[in-house]
Amino acid sequence: MDETCVNVKRLEENEEQCTDEDKTDQDKAEEQLISSNERSQKPWQQSRSRIRECVLYVKKVLVSFARMEWYCYALLGIITALMSFFMDMTVAKLLNAHQWLYGCLKGHHLLQFLCWTLYPACLCALSTSFAHSICPFSAGSGVPEARAILLGMDMPDYLSLSNLFAKLFGLICTLASGSTVFLGKVGPFVHLSIMVGAFMSRLHVSCRGGKKRAAKGEMLVVASAVGVASCFGAPVSGVLFSIEVMGTHYSVRDYCPCFFAAACGAITFRLLSVCSRDQETIQALFKTSFSSDLPYQPFEIFIFALLGLFCSILSCIYLFCHRWALRFVKTNKPISRLLATEKAVYSAIVAFLLACFTFYHSAGHFIASKLTMKQLLTSLLDGTSWYTVSQNASALSEPQKTFWQAWNPPGKSYFQTLGFFITAKVGLLVVACTLPLPAGYFMPVFVYGAAVGRLVGEGTAYLLSDGISSAKTLINPGGYALAGAAAFSGAVTHTLSPALLALEMTGQCSHAVPALVATLVSNAVARAKHRPSFYDGISLIKQLPHLPSLIRACPKLASVQIKQFVIPAGVVLERTETLTSLQHILNDSTDNELPVVDSHDSPILLGTINKSQLQENLQQHRNEGLCKQLEDVCSIQPVQLHLTPESTVKQAHCIMSVTGEQRLFLTESGRLCGVITWKEMKKIIEEMAKEV
Secondary structure, three states: OHHHHHHHHHHHHHHHHHHHHHHHHHHHHHHHHHHHHHHHHOOOHHHHHHHHHHHHHHHHHHHHHOOHHHHHHHHHHHHHHHHHHHHHHHHHHHHHHHHHHHHHOOOOHHHHHHHHHHHHHHHHHHHHHHHHHHOHHHOEOOHHHHHHHHOOOOOHHHHOHHHHHHHHHHHHHHHHOHHHOOOEOHHHHHHHHHHHHHHHHHHHHHHOOOOOOOOOOHHHHHHHHHHHHHHHOOHHHHHHHHHHHHOOOOOHHHHHHHHHHHHHHHHHHHHHHHHOOOOOOOOOOOOOOOOOOOOOOOOHHHHHHHHHHHHHHHHHHHHHHHHHHHHHHHHOHHHHHHHHHOHHHHHHHHHHHHHHHHOOOOHHHHOOOOOOHHHHHHHHOOOOOHHHHHHOHHHOOHHHHHHHHHHOOOOOOHHHHHHHHHHHHHHHHHHHOOOOOEOEOHHHHHHHHHHHHHHHHHHHHHHOOOOEOOOOEOOOHHHHHHHHHHHHHHHHHOOOHHHHHHHHHHOOOOOHHHHHHHHHHHHHHHOHHHOOOHHHHHHHHOOOOOHHHHHHHOHHHHHOEHHHHOEOOOOOEEOOOEHHHHHHHHHHOOOOEEEEEOOOOOOEEEEEEEHHHHHHHHHHOHHHOOOOEHHHHOOOEOOOOEEOOOOEHHHHHHHHHHHOOOEEEEEEOOEEEEEEEHHHHHHHHHHHHHHO
16 A cells, blocks of 8 residues: 555656646747747848848958958048038038028128128027037037047047037038138047047947957047048148147057058048049149249248247237137126026127128128138138239139239228238137137138238238349248248147148148248247147136146146155065965955065065966966965066156156056155056046146
8 A cells, every 4th residue: 555655646746747847848939939939020130141241251351451440540531531521512502602692682781781690690509509409518629628538538428429410510500600700620620530539449349349459549549630631631730730739648659540540531531522523633722833943032031930920929919818718708797697598699699790890891891701711711822922913903813803802902902901801800710719619710720820921921022022133033922821821820739730731731842941930930939938829728728637738837737746646555465475365365456466575574666466367377376285475376577667756747647648557656766655546647637727
């Protein structure tokens, strides 16, 4: 009886197990059916798999020729050039529409006045409202913020796609306002290029399977050079601009990528101009035809140097007025309240006032207000003397005749219009710089410098109208305009790249020496007494943590020592540490790199050991006894870079910016004193910015 009972129980248990197994099999079948149904819901599975295979094959082929980052550099240049070209094309159509509407209202001064003033006022209001509604950080040039980002400051909102879209649309509206508002696109476009570079950097990381490169920010440095190259088709000056303006300490490893990406952007920009029939062939953006037989006499070098001195004085006046206007707008209660609540209204009011002043039947009659920015620069760089043109005006072609008539209105001479242009545009440009919309300030400064140089050149040509010496060589005022543009823009930005940019934009290498001489003289005077540049002034007013700007404003900050900011080194290993103590230390430490000293009583810094490498070596020597010492387990890497407590914040920041090191060890007579981290360094610079 007992045996039968046991057998019955076993049978019942076996039946229950079978039913459980059947249930699990049914559940698995149902899950497989559900998953198969879910897969079947995705359309074109075979096509998608084939496309995926093709993409992987293309990636494999491309990687066999070059590394993926080089394709990202080329794609960065091409995308930025496409953006620049289509932006210029859109702006040109909007400007032509404004000129057509103004011409249709000929004879109706009131309607022409409304057309002239309301068109830019509405565009500026649209640019401001759209930019601030999508992304509040899209206003302004963006270069000071981009410089702070390249130096390691965390400002992710300035690199977002929403900022890219808002800045792109807002910049188109700003440029479509024309010479009435007198703003450019170089600064915002450099910021746009850096945003595209940030996206390319993320793309490159995803292509590498999430493995980040050690050179952080390399793509952003390359993008800053591409921004200038795609604006003017000038790759060499674009790289020089990224070295002088964007990066405080330039890394040599970025040199070749910058040139490669800038060349890709410049070639694409020029090819698009040829394809759109704007140009017959690939040539300079503002092609000039100066005489190369005898471009200038030796004694003219002295006049070019005086031109640089004159430009430097004007640049100091302009920068002082610019900083004063920004502080006034920031501290004046009615204006600051209006900017805080109704930015679009402020932009519309300022644009309307600027348009009223530049209206052709008012003061605009004497500053060639009918010409666009491109037409202004083209007319100023003309190599023919306007004194000679005035004698043979009937023989000119129609476009040149129009440009000449704009600078020589009835009853006035070109000396009066140039003088009034130089005097009035300083105030107009300072007022326009307070507009809270995406806008650049380099191109207006470049055109203004060309006007200064043209005035000096025309004056020299008038005084020497019979020619120079026995050869009867005539003065070329266009060369003076070229040198003046480079000198004034170089003095405003404290850079030498405008001299090279002027040569690349015009394709005129014969005036390389005069342009460089004028730019050097203007820079020497503008940099005296630690005067901040245009971008430095914006960084100081916005309290951006940019160390070079802070040092220029307050030179004593360069000698601030880091010993007051030193933090303890954390876990420090002795070279005689045993495996038992090492295992406990590794469990408590969070640092990736551990310093090794001779002993705790005599902390002579011997080197460092990587934590992951130490863990691997401990696993390998686990069975060899726990009495082995650290120096027997793995090799100690010597410290290549270390500082002393007397080192300055500037030196530490320079080393960290170039090498990418996140922390540096401090030693005194070989003894380990502590560390300074990149995170702590950023806090120090932010505190300095608040104090200044």
